[in-house]
Amino acid sequence: MTMRFAVLGAGRIGRVHAKAIASTDGAVLVAVADPIAAAAESLAAAHACAIRTIDEIEAAGDVDAVVICTPTDTHADLIERFARAGKAIFCEKPVDLDVTRVKNCLKVVQETGATLMVGFNRRFDPHFAALKGAIDAGKIGKVEMVTITSRDPSPPPYEYISRSGGIFRDMTIHDFDVARWLLGEEVETVMASASVLVDAEIGKRGDYDSVNIILRTASGRQAIITNTRRAVYGYDQRIEVLGSDGLVAAENLREANIEIANASGYHKPPLMDFFMTRYTAAYAAEIAAFIKAVGEKSVPPTTGDDGLKALALAEAALKSVAEGRAVSLSEVTG
Amino acid sequence: MTMRFAVLGAGRIGRVHAKAIASTDGAVLVAVADPIAAAAESLAAAHACAIRTIDEIEAAGDVDAVVICTPTDTHADLIERFARAGKAIFCEKPVDLDVTRVKNCLKVVQETGATLMVGFNRRFDPHFAALKGAIDAGKIGKVEMVTITSRDPSPPPYEYISRSGGIFRDMTIHDFDVARWLLGEEVETVMASASVLVDAEIGKRGDYDSVNIILRTASGRQAIITNTRRAVYGYDQRIEVLGSDGLVAAENLREANIEIANASGYHKPPLMDFFMTRYTAAYAAEIAAFIKAVGEKSVPPTTGDDGLKALALAEAALKSVAEGRAVSLSEVTG
Amino acid sequence: MTMRFAVLGAGRIGRVHAKAIASTDGAVLVAVADPIAAAAESLAAAHACAIRTIDEIEAAGDVDAVVICTPTDTHADLIERFARAGKAIFCEKPVDLDVTRVKNCLKVVQETGATLMVGFNRRFDPHFAALKGAIDAGKIGKVEMVTITSRDPSPPPYEYISRSGGIFRDMTIHDFDVARWLLGEEVETVMASASVLVDAEIGKRGDYDSVNIILRTASGRQAIITNTRRAVYGYDQRIEVLGSDGLVAAENLREANIEIANASGYHKPPLMDFFMTRYTAAYAAEIAAFIKAVGEKSVPPTTGDDGLKALALAEAALKSVAEGRAVSLSEVTG
């Protein structure tokens, strides 16, 4: 049976998901909604689907699932509406920037019995999935230390920074999710250090651009996350996990696997430039996992609760920076 | 304008091309033909296209181009038929195993003015294309030496070996084409050495499984090709080009870019297993290049003449092995 | 002019330094002292030098410099004695485990005008030196983030742990020194997280075996240090420095630079097993730097003050773990 999709929001990430749906067996894109007519038209044309309003999609009998790619502050409301409308929901992270709002939203999802998957695309990257597979297969023994290096090539626009909730909620949140996934235990305490080194304007907007975080579980497992908004050599996305019997690491990717040697040395091309190219396969696998979970009526691999927990880690990191101390997760989850 | 395709032959490579067409903007798969009904049905079902006979496709008004993936001994006849029918033709290598037959076929193509592209997929691999781009951009100066390492993971079935024309015509032919492409000059002489090291049965069928070839151009540029039918570690596909100002190399690829370190050392997964996975992107780019050439009415990047020249190099290599001497290309092209 | 050396302490590290002296132009080993006769005899025989008591060496007219490789709790006393005796002093880290004792000792050194170099061998490793050279040459712009991965292959004996001062003072101290060297600014605050994951016996002795530390300078530069007492794949010693214009990294080393590919993948040998082999070149370069500094009457590249500052970072790290907060260096240096 084919799953019929509507994509809400025809921006950059909406287009990525629309393309992923189009190229996935068993999925078809029925409609797209966007208040900006040109964006909706362009995306609808690319995939030969209808343009509809959100109200129309909510009422539609030919839509089984929605992919929410609208601005963050609309996510929680839309999730509640479509949960009540009986649609399966895939929502880009985060559910909301406020922990309490997320909790209330997830309560509605639970009451309606709707399927909600929150988009943490990195778990679906084939390389990171292979790394996780090696851990699960016992190749490195018991997990002890997770090291995540995650650096953007360049800062986002100031306007984005002002409304993103800050680096921990917007950027590190992916790494918090990956750390939770790989640690194999829930995090108990968070220590974070944050600076403005890249651009003083970012600081003026109340955000940081260079941060390091240490997460710690009850049994003492630790994860270190290092983030910066500017790595001039490309989109640096690496993971290392140390276990009692060894180490597993996932390396960066580049478009062209070539090397040039000349009188000044050996040279490889820069890394893939950003998430749109680096995680193409991950976005496709993520949608496929959603379709599979809905089809099987099973729990999706990344749930609303995962979204809540990653957001709580961001809250704790912010508090740790503000107060210069290790913050227990229980302090922010109430 | 959309180009309407028929695929002739629904075997392994036919399916690869059908998928490439389906995922290419500006191309649509209209029909498939195969004498084995089950094969045709399966492929037609996968892409929701018609099943037709070759005669029907030849006569069809809704087919602009054919992709010939039938057995080698039918290629030349089909090329001639579809050239006369006014279709654009993409034909899997080789046009024929016999040099004279190829020449006659290409004469027909020329007379009809048909567009013929011969499938040398490796030129379209993004990594090899980046290597060629570096050469063309002058990154290594004047080309001097080309080194091609090309090893299959395991030998083909005996039955295939008996009718393939032998390792030079079936396997090395890709490397001959790549060498010609990278040397930037036509080859004048060929020296080849061939052994049976992998499986004595291959020798009993009159073929070799382990060969090395040195090609040489008029100005003294050289290419070395090393082939074997068995590399237990995977499908080994590497190129190095030395120039007056440096070296450019394209490395192997693997599915998962991870490394595991344990008490016995550092370990990476095996290479991609064979051409179906290793050259997925190349097959798609190849079809896209064909569509572009037909659309622009330009000469395709890999022509019938390229097919003829690579075949002649295979002839020369066979002669070199038989006679234990350097063979001039002019001896085999007449 | 040749510098005449005595080595105090004929244990493992004493032997390393004796060998470095013997292979350095402009240096000669005159005498060795060790309360364990067999150790002194073995080392004296290997280098055809005299066995003397520490008193004899202190009074000797034919000894210009001493290398102190005795147990840690004798370092400060010996430094003071030999400073007063007018000898140049190379002392293995640390000067003492107690910050106040170190300060008093350095006061004596200053009063006597003696040359004191403290052995932070890693700065002299040719690879790390090349990394520092790249930073100093402006290759990565302004330094922002330093990442040090430093993992021992296996824990030391329990007896060593009991008297070493703990992981921060014994193991991380090297990384603290490297971080200071690379950050290019003094550290202001320290956040540390410590667990017992490798061996519960280590915890019973009041120490940790798995730690992560974030250092931060006044301008917001940060360094992350990750340590464990057990990396089964070898002695993992890596450094990465991110700057405004790029990244420079120093990779691990192995004895044999070979790779084996087979049906289970690609395999490299384990890393060099421990500091004796990994830092052979560093130990030789370190002694050469000492000889050069004494000869030129210049300040050695790693001074008593460097020893004090690295020790203070260890103190701060311990306090951070105990109190679960960021600790200012000023709290521990008084």
Place this chain on the structure above:
Amino acid sequence: MTMRFAVLGAGRIGRVHAKAIASTDGAVLVAVADPIAAAAESLAAAHACAIRTIDEIEAAGDVDAVVICTPTDTHADLIERFARAGKAIFCEKPVDLDVTRVKNCLKVVQETGATLMVGFNRRFDPHFAALKGAIDAGKIGKVEMVTITSRDPSPPPYEYISRSGGIFRDMTIHDFDVARWLLGEEVETVMASASVLVDAEIGKRGDYDSVNIILRTASGRQAIITNTRRAVYGYDQRIEVLGSDGLVAAENLREANIEIANASGYHKPPLMDFFMTRYTAAYAAEIAAFIKAVGEKSVPPTTGDDGLKALALAEAALKSVAEGRAVSLSEVTG
């Protein structure tokens, strides 16, 4: 028992061997001889040894072994003299450029029962030795294909080319020896291709600068050697061996194991610049192997016969180029 050495010839390679002797336990450098007084004095001063004439060394009672580093055309005579004088002999390759002269010289060595080791340093490189060790340990099964890439950073002086015997006898000879060592079977036929691509002046002197050679054993094993006189990126020295169960490869080495990433990509330093630095460890291990063989009265690992066989391969390669055909080794060894 200490072995007492004299070094004949105080040029570049003589200095390398003198240093290797000085740093080897169980060996002492007693004397050096060179017709150029300044060269002899400089080397004698560096190692505090005597300057003597060759006659004096021949007659000396305090010299057990000689290292012949004089010009090639004196090698055979000196070997004969010192064999008759009862000294153990280490001679730099080649024994002579003429096969017959080598044969006669080796006859004298055999009659006197002298120990003669010919300097093929590469077998003693720790990385190549580890590669050979992996083969001998059965890690890749039965050897099938050997690939040797050996490129000098820049051509030698014209004057050297005129008297070196040409690229095959001077440069490829090392690769011929390595190929024989790794193939595990004697070579039967040689095919070679040679061009002048680097410098036309080299061609005017009757030599080539860019060559490829295919060697073949009786059972069909093959080795490919690729040489050039100019690789602008450094001294390129790589070996790959394919076997029935896998591949083993030895990679290039560089002084500093660092990598810099910036906006133009990832960059590693050039390779070690030439044999003096690349093979330092090999030269020391080679002399140690000679001392061991003399001490144990065993056959040295690289004998006069190895020198003869490598020279014969060079003869065969020259003949193959001249006649454009595969040449049997029996044609040149008579």
